Every structure is written in C-alpha cells, then in structure tokens.
Amino acid sequence: MPQPGEALPPPSAADDSFFDLLVETVEGLDESARGQFLRQFLRIIAQTDLTEAQSNDCWQRILQRRGELATSFGKPVSLRTAIVDVLASVSVLRVPVLIEYENLKKLQINAATDALTGLYNRRLFDEYCDKELNRTKRYGQQLAIVILDLHRLKEVNDRYGHLQGDKVLLLAASTLRKTLRASDVAFRIGGDEFALLLPQTDPEQASTLCRRLRALYEAEVRAIQLDVGVTLDFGVAVYPHDGDQKSDLLRIADERLYELKHAGRVPPHVIPIEPLAAREAPPAPAYPRPAAAPAAGAPATSRREQRKWERVSLTGTKAHAVLTDLAQKTARVLDLSYGGVALQLEMAEELPDQFHAVLHVPILPPVRVVLKRVWAQPAEGGRTRIGCSFVS
Numbered sequence: 001m002p003q004p005g006e007a008l009p010p011p012s013a014a015d016d017s018f019f020d021l022l023v024e025t026v027e028g029l030d031e032s033a034r035g036q037f038l039r040q041f042l043r044i045i046a047q048t049d050l051t052e053a054q055s056n057d058c059w060q061r062i063l064q065r066r067g068e069l070a071t072s073f074g075k076p077v078s079l080r081t082a083i084v085d086v087l088a089s090v091s092v093l094r095v096p097v098l099i100e101y102e103n104l105k106k107l108q109i110n111a112a113t114d115a116l117t118g119l120y121n122r123r124l125f126d127e128y129c130d131k132e133l134n135r136t137k138r139y140g141q142q143l144a145i146v147i148l149d150l151h152r153l154k155e156v157n158d159r160y161g162h163l164q165g166d167k168v169l170l171l172a173a174s175t176l177r178k179t180l181r182a183s184d185v186a187f188r189i190g191g192d193e194f195a196l197l198l199p200q201t202d203p204e205q206a207s208t209l210c211r212r213l214r215a216l217y218e219a220e221v222r223a224i225q226l227d228v229g230v231t232l233d234f235g236v237a238v239y240p241h242d243g244d245q246k247s248d249l250l251r252i253a254d255e256r257l258y259e260l261k262h263a264g265r266v267p268p269h270v271i272p273i274e275p276l277a278a279r280e281a282p283p284a285p286a287y288p289r290p291a292a293a294p295a296a297g298a299p300a301t302s303r304r305e306q307r308k309w310e311r312v313s314l315t316g317t318k319a320h321a322v323l324t325d326l327a328q329k330t331a332r333v334l335d336l337s338y339g340g341v342a343l344q345l346e347m348a349e350e351l352p353d354q355f356h357a358v359l360h361v362p363i364l365p366p367v368r369v370v371l372k373r374v375w376a377q378p379a380e381g382g383r384t385r386i387g388c389s390f391v392s
Contacts, residue, residue, distance in 0.1 A: 022079070026038065026059065031056065032052075034056060035052030035053065035056045038056060038058070039051070039055040041055075042055055042058065042087075062079070062083050062086045065082045065086050066081075066082035069082060069085065112124045114187075114188040116170070116188075117173035117188050118173065119176070119186050119187055120188075122188075122190065125195050128187075128197055129145065130246060132199060135199075136199065141200050142202050142239060143200075144197075144203070144236055144237070144239075145196070145198075145236070145239075145250065146195065146198065146206060146236050147194075147250070147254055148210075148213075148234045148257075149233045150168065150169065150230060150232060151229075151231045151232070151261060152228050152230050152231075153168060153192040153230065154192075155228045156228050159227070160226070168224075168230055169188075171224075172232065175213060176194065176213065178216075179213055180196070180198075183198075201238070202241075202317070202362075204312050204317070204362070206236045206238060210232075213232060214232045217232050218231055233257055233260050233261045235253040235254060235257030236256060237249040237250070237256070312337065313334070314334060314362070315335070317361075317362050319359075319360060319362060320333055320360050321341070322357060322360070323351075324355075333361060339389055339390065340371070340388050340389040341369075341388050341390075342386065343388060344383050344384070344386070345383065345386060346384075351373060352373070353372065354370065354373070354391060356369070356370055356371075369390055369391075370390070371388035371391065372389050372390075373387075373388055374389050375387040
C-alpha cells in the first residue's frame with residue numbers, strides 16, 4: 001500500500017478495462033447480491049464501511065457521475081475517475097488507492113483550458129458569460145464583452161510556420177494576463193480569436209483597455225522581428241447599453257470587430273494610444289506628442305479644425321487631474337483624446353499657460369503629464385472648460 005504523499009503510478013489500460021468489465025458484471029447481479037458485492041468492493045478499494053443499500057446507492061451515483069463528467073469534459077472518462085470523484089465528494093475516500101486526487105483536478109482543469117495558451121476555452125466562456133450576465137443584471141451593474149482577433153496570424157503561419165504562429169498566440173495570452181484586472185477573465189475561443197469578460201466596465205473604459213492591450217501586444221510582437229504586422233483587432237459590446245441578451249451582445253461585439261478589421265482604422269468611439277517603443281515603458285504615459293504650434297502670423301483656425309483625434313467623453317466617471325503646480329488643486333477630466341485633454345476648473349485664471357498634472361483615468365494607472373493650455377470657454381455654474389494639449 002502506498003504511503004501518504006507517495007506518488008502513484010498512472011493507471012494502465014488493463015486497469016481501466018478491469019473497471020469497465022466490473023460495470024457489466026455488477027449489472028448482471030440481482031439487487032441483494034449486487035449490494036453484498038459492492039460493499040466488499042468499496043471496502044477494499046477505499047477502506048469505507050457502507051451498508052449494502054448505501055453501496056448500491058453509491059454505485060448508481062458513480063455511474064451517473066461518469067456520464068456527467070464525460071459530457072462536461074467532452075470526452076470519455078474512466079470509471080476510476082468517477083469513483084474517486086464521488087467518494088471524495090462524500091468524504092468516505094480515506095486512502096486514495098485508485099488515483100491521486102490531484103489527477104482528477106488536472107483533468108478538470110485541462111477540460112476547461114486551452115492546451116496551448118492556458119487560457120480558459122470556448123466551453124467555459126459560454127458558461128462564464130451566462131453566469132456573469134445574470135449576476136450583472138441582478139445587481140444592476142455593467143458588463144463589457146470583448147471579442148479579439150489576431151489580425152494576419154494566417155500570414156505568420158504561412159511564412160514562418162506554425163511554431164512561430166504559436167509563439168504569436170502565446171504572446172497574446174501573456175499580454176492579456178499581465179494587463180487585465182483580477183476581476184476580468186480572458187478566454188481563447190477559436191484558432192485566432194480571444195474573448196474578455198470585464199465586469200463593472202462601461203464602454204469608454206472597455207475601449208481604453210482594448211487600445212492599451214493592442215499597444216502592449218504590438219510592442220511584444222515587434223521584439224520577435226516579424227515582417228508581418230500582427231495586431232489585435234477588437235469589438236466591444238456592453239450590457240445594458242448594447243442589449244440585455246447574450247446573443248445580441250456577442251453579435252454586436254462581432255460586428256464591431258469586423259468593422260474595425262475591414263476599415264483598417266480605429267472607430268471613433270475608441271481612444272487611440274500610441275504604440276510603446278519598448279516593453280519596459282509603461283503603457284499609460286505613451287501619449288502622442290502634440291502637433292507643432294502654428295508659426296507666428298499664421299491664420300487662426302477653429303478648435304474643431306485643429307483637433308486631429310476623436311475625443312472620448314469621461315463625463316460621469318471619476319476621472320480627474322491633480323494640478324501639481326497649483327498646490328495639488330483638482331480638476332475634473334471631461335474628455336480625453338490622442339492629443340490632449342479637456343479639464344473643468346472653478347478658477348481658470350489661476351492656470352498658467354503650461355503646467356504639470358497627474359491624470360487619474362478609469363482603467364489606466366495615474367499618469368504624470370505636462371499640459372499646455374490651448375483654449376478656454378465658459379461652462380455651467382460659473383466654471384471654465386479648458387482644452388489642453390500634451391507637451392513632450
């Protein structure tokens with residue numbers, strides 16, 4: 001008999017055949033003989049002491065559990081595994097002489113994860129999505145569903161081989177793991193497709209996160225020096241803004257994904273973020289450099305003509321800026337774009353033409369920036385809206 005903690009040899013095919021034969025044998029016995037046989041059998045293999053009736057009941061649960069596990073895992077499950085699972089669940093498995101219990105846990109993990117990336121698979125995505133959507137509805141929260149696609153992965157496979165293609169996939173999985181919050185969940189749902197479930201996330205936050213993921217991933221891929229420009233395309237759908245049914249949300253996320261893929265540009269509701277030059281550089285400060293100021297005497301242009309990047313409204317969020325040059329004064333962040341930010345202040349006249357600030361924006365970590373005041377206009381309640389550009 002093995003000692004506690006001692007590794008057991010893996011079960012052989014002959015062992016599995018024995019247990020399969022056991023099922024046929026037990027089925028041929030009448031109820032009384034079956035109870036006596038099963039009581040002795042369970043006593044020998046697990047050192048349990050059940051009555052004949054309990055042994056019969058336990059046997060039926062084992063057969064039922066075997067079918068459930070096979071359906072759940074999508075492949076046949078040995079009787080050995082079902083026996084361990086049932087006996088362990090009712091705390092009567094005193095000595096694991098059949099298999100190590102860890103083997104069962106590994107089987108469960110393998111059935112729920114993608115073999116290459118280690119992310120959860122499509123089957124678990126469907127289960128998690130249903131559960132998370134129900135929980136979100138119950139508590140009146142928001143849920144973002146993101147579908148991601150590895151653009152031009154097929155070209156990598158064709159030109160460099162599937163080993164290099166696998167490396168590209170692994171980089172995508174590691175980027176997701178490093179970037180997501182603890183409450184977010186990532187899945188590989190197809191050959192080049194991934195999915196994210198982002199609880200308590202609004203459309204702007206989800207889009208910002210996706211752009212950050214894309215920038216981080218592009219930096220990782222550049223390190224392996226491929227001639228193919230691999231990137232992450234994405235589509236976002238958010239409950240309840242885009243619908244309240246799983247099928248509708250997935251359809252909308254897919255439509256937005258392919259809209260982005262075929263358009264070849266960032267849709268207007270997404271914040272563009274400049275790709276990182278190096279992996280060590282933090283993603284959040286990677287704002288673009290502002291355009292050069294017009295030369296002296298150049299004709300003035302309107303604010304809309306000057307704006308080269310779409311804005312994302314942050315109204316209603318807790319986004320704010322700490323103005324470090326003004327005794328830590330705080331201003332609301334109204335919107336954010338590739339080139340600058342709009343702030344709301346009580347006393348705009350106190351603001352110098354150029355100043356330092358720390359931006360606190362949902363999803364991103366705090367970012368230290370230098371801002372240049374570009375324009376100002378009155379806002380409600382005697383406040384002032386200030387448009388600022390990022391200064392290199």
